[in-house]
Amino acid sequence: MSHEHNDLQEALDTLKATGVRITPQRHAILEYLIQSMTHPTADDIYKALEGKFPNMSVATVYNNLRVFREVGLVKELTYGDASSRFDFVTTDHYHVICEDCGKIVDFHYPGLDEVEQLASHVTGFKVSHHRMEVYGTCPECSNEKEVH
Amino acid sequence: MSHEHNDLQEALDTLKATGVRITPQRHAILEYLIQSMTHPTADDIYKALEGKFPNMSVATVYNNLRVFREVGLVKELTYGDASSRFDFVTTDHYHVICEDCGKIVDFHYPGLDEVEQLASHVTGFKVSHHRMEVYGTCPECSNEKEVH
DNA sequence: TTATTATATTATAATCTCTACAATTAGTGT
DNA sequence: ACACTAATTGTAGAGATTATAATATAATAA
Numbered sequence: 190m191s192h193e194h195n196d197l198q199e200a201l202d203t204l205k206a207t208g209v210r211i212t213p214q215r216h217a218i219l220e221y222l223i224q225s226m227t228h229p230t231a232d233d234i235y236k237a238l239e240g241k242f243p244n245m246s247v248a249t250v251y252n253n254l255r256v257f258r259e260v261g262l263v264k265e266l267t268y269g270d271a272s273s274r275f276d277f278v279t280t281d282h283y284h285v286i287c288e289d290c291g292k293i294v295d296f297h298y299p300g301l302d303e304v305e306q307l308a309s310h311v312t313g314f315k316v317s318h319h320r321m322e323v324y325g326t327c328p329e330c331s332n333e334k335e336v337h
Numbered sequence: 338m339s340h341e342h343n344d345l346q347e348a349l350d351t352l353k354a355t356g357v358r359i360t361p362q363r364h365a366i367l368e369y370l371i372q373s374m375t376h377p378t379a380d381d382i383y384k385a386l387e388g389k390f391p392n393m394s395v396a397t398v399y400n401n402l403r404v405f406r407e408v409g410l411v412k413e414l415t416y417g418d419a420s421s422r423f424d425f426v427t428t429d430h431y432h433v434i435c436e437d438c439g440k441i442v443d444f445h446y447p448g449l450d451e452v453e454q455l456a457s458h459v460t461g462f463k464v465s466h467h468r469m470e471v472y473g474t475c476p477e478c479s480n481e482k483e484v485h
Numbered sequence: 486t487t488a489t490t491a492t493a494t495t496a497t498a499a500t501c502t503c504t505a506c507a508a509t510t511a512g513t514g515t
Numbered sequence: 516a517c518a519c520t521a522a523t524t525g526t527a528g529a530g531a532t533t534a535t536a537a538t539a540t541a542a543t544a545a
Contacts, residue, residue, distance in 0.1 A: 209521095210511090210512050210513075210520095210521065210522065211512080212512070212522065212523080214522085214523075215522090231502085231503080232502085244523090244524070244525095246524045246525060247502095247503085248503090248504075248505090248523075248524070248525080248526095249522080249523055251502090251503060251504075252504090252522080252523080253522090267415055267416060268415065271501095271502090272502065272503090273502085273503090283452075283456070285456045285460045285462050285464070287462065288465065294460045294462070296455065296456050296459045296460055297459075298452055298455060298456075301449075301452075301469075304431075304449075304469070304471065305471055307444065308444050308446075308473075309471075309473070311444045311445075312442045312444055312475075313476040314433050314435065314442070314473040314474060314475055314476070315473045315474045315479055316433070316471055316472070316473035317436065317472050317473045317474070318471075318472050318473075319469060319471040319472065320468075320469065320470050320472070321449075321452070321468065321469035321470075322468050322469075323456040323457075323462070323464055323466075323467040324464070324465050324466050324467065324468070325456075325462040325463045325464035325465045325466075326462060326463045327460075327461070327462050328461040328462070357492095358491095358492060358493065358540090358541050358542070359541080359542095360492095360493065360494080360540080360541070362493085378531095379532080380531085392494090392495070392496095393494080394494065394495045394496065394497090395531095395532085396494080396495070396496080396497095396533075397493080397494055397495070399531090399532060400493080400494085400533090401493090419530095420531065420532095421531085421532090
């Protein structure tokens with residue numbers, strides 16, 4: 190059984206267990222998110238599924254991405270004023286973002302529990318989670334720059 | 338000489354050195370950012386300076402926050418679809434954000450150079466910087482919850 | 486100090502992302 | 516297949532930010 194199929198099945202099980210109905214649109218959005226390596230925006234997804242669902246509304250995409258986020262299936266990544274990007278949650282990982290072309294690449298790093306503890310201790314907050322991203326220039330864009 | 342005055346003078350020097358004109362509006366926005374402990378939104382700043390500059394345009398606030406960001410004087414903090422918040426850059430620090438009331442509190446932590454190095458090594462990116470935030474519930478909101 | 490010139494400000498319209506709403510359609514358990 | 520409830524659709528609208536063009540002003544040099 191392929192990785193994608195596996196992930197999709199688990200995701201559908203999660204939805205069923207949470208009492209969220211499985212519609213063709215939801216199925217397709219999940220499928221697209223799982224096979225996508227590009228951390229798509231809501232609009233990317235909308236456009237990608239236009240062929241299969243000519244009558245689908247953007248609202249449906251947004252609604253379902255919110256549902257998936259609430260159930261913990263996807264993470265919403267927000268960068269500046271541009272559109273949010275959505276990431277199917279498999280294992281915990283962080284992102285490196287190219288400041289020239291916007292490409293997002295995953296990398297793994299042992300959880301920063303220490304930071305959360307320190308923050309909690311210093312500020313008195315009850316900490317729930319954290320977010321971290323690294324910014325820089327991807328190899329391709331670095332080459333571009335050297336050539337010109 | 339007070340801390341605030343010091344910071345302001347340095348900021349003005351930076352602008353002069355970069356060839357950015359020092360207008361009354363810019364002066365006021367910087368001043369407000371420096372004395373503010375609240376990480377204001379563009380609109381907060383606009384409203385706060387309404388008294389002093391009845392004719393100032395929102396566009397001016399946005400334009401100048403962008404200029405300040407480009408020069409490295411302020412950092413833009415973005416959270417999903419809500420307004421960006423702006424933070425005068427003094428020393429390096431991170432933020433803890435209350436998920437209930439939105440309050441932002443600073444805390445210090447030794448730079449996560451190690452993460453940047455790992456990310457660079459794994460992905461081949463030239464890393465320029467990173468961003469991290471911790472999320473949770475502030476003491477006040479925690480109390481609120483217990484009472485009810 | 487004044488004249489010059491590029492830059493900044495203003496006011497407004499427009500754009501872009503996302504959400505609210507009401508009517509219609511369609512899953513799901515019996 | 517039925518009934519019940521939730522999901523989808525289409526559209527209008529909110530909120531944040533930016534584009535544009537006309538006007539005003541800071542900085543520089545004469």
